[in-house]
Amino acid sequence: MDLSWDGLRLFLDVARLGGLTAATSKTGVSAATLGRRITALERQVGERLFVRSQTGYRLTPVGEELLVRAEEVEASMLALKRWKDGAIGERVVQVSAGPWTSAFLGRQIGRVWTATDRFGLELVTANQKVDIGRRHADLGIRNQRPTEQWLVGRLIGKVAYGLYARPELVSGVAAGYFVGVAGEASQTHSARWLHARHGDRIAVRGNDALSVLELVAAGAGISVFPCFVGDSDPPLARLAEAIPELETEQWLVAHHEERHSFAVRTVSERIAALMREHGALFRGQQSRTN
Template sequence: MKNIDWSDLQLFVAVARGGGLSPAAKESGSSPATVGRRMLALEQAVGRPLFVRRQTGYELTIDGRALLSKAQLMEANARSIDDWLEAEGGRSLVRISAGTWTANFFADNFSRLWTPEDPFRIAFKTTEAKLDIAHREVEIGVRNAAPESPNLAGRRTVEVAQAAFCARNAGEAGRRNWVAISPEDMATRSARWLAAQSGATFAAWANTPRTLHDLIRSGVGKGVMPCFAGDRDPLLERAGDEIADLREGQWLVMHNEDRHRSDVRTVIDRIVALVNAHAPLFRGARPLGG
């Protein structure tokens, strides 16, 4: 079977369905002579006669009928795949792994990353953990360091600053006490930095950045956030200067092979253009009201 081409089997089904070379030739866009030669080659490949050739047309032999049932099953399976691709719009998928703050920024600016005319779709994998790009869990990862694996490629984008933020209407306790990611859920440098501060008093803990943001907005306490997230929220204000120890670069990381895909390359270029256009925001140079 390794010498049998699927297109020959499709043509075989067309000959069997039409009862001869001419209907199959019309369906396939080939000449009857070409169809006839390919059917002879198919019979040689399987080592069995598939047709009884008569002046009135082609009739299937016993082996021909057996092959037809198998080929029709393959045709049905192939059609289900085509239907699946058609249902998906025939579009590829570009998966982006990013932390909560970055995913939120991308979502707010989604029209800069994707348009309805694009031949691909985007799926966000929002997590503070690092997904395995080398084993294709995602196509693009937003990271705070260059990749170390030889299978991965990296593209540096912008500098990211962080600071303490509190609610604009926060009382004295809300400006003095901290809210933080709980010790068992720490996955970022900022969470570990705050946990290491001696003398800090904590009003509440959260297990996700999203809940941390809600606690800060509610005036429960101040918390550490990237400036590109905190400075975009009109309900928040800075509760101190930039935390210099937490400044870091942002990297886009992708598999060495995937980065050459046209859809992945397009999304990478759009991400770079988007964050570069907001570079002052990322480096903390655009505080609201500043």
């Protein structure tokens, strides 16, 4: 079976956009021609790739499998083009992490990326795991060892958590209230821990990490933060020792095929070195940073 990259590229457009009409606008290829190309590809594969309906094209299980492999081919073709063109900044390394870790990397950008690098950097901030297997990111900082066979990971540290509040007994702090998390961010393990143990005392909530931090710093109540966040924020004070059951590992994860590329390897090594240097802060063993 000899599948052409041109055919796979059209398949990717139809799969991602959900139908021929949208793909026509992107590719400039007529709907009739796209339909024939998809049908020809299905004959080559020997299986239906889409379920066709009036509302669009939906991938079959075989189509889903081909999508993963076609995206791998796409990544390789893009890498080949970047190598051929030799253009500065065309290679962008995407690093996915939670809001607090992304903010930490942003403050330490000079340790991760410099203006002399022949690649760009993008921080992909998300509360949920970003799919590195489908190249939605090149590197990920996660709290668990990767289990997917196409991913590799290395342990780069541990992260401690503690309860923090504004030292002055004002507003919600004086009343013993807690600041909780709402929305998507409420699914993190620390947010669930806080709700399970102090849910009846949560008086105020924020729907993202920064708003919760601002509320606590203003005296609205007590909340749980990673120690590298709380111990680095002058308005906050840790109320007790780190919470043992909330401690997590910190894994740097990459796709096994991309990890050896120069740009990804360079960023990976810099992040690992940065995390080792600040290991005490992340483990909750350093009370204040400059």
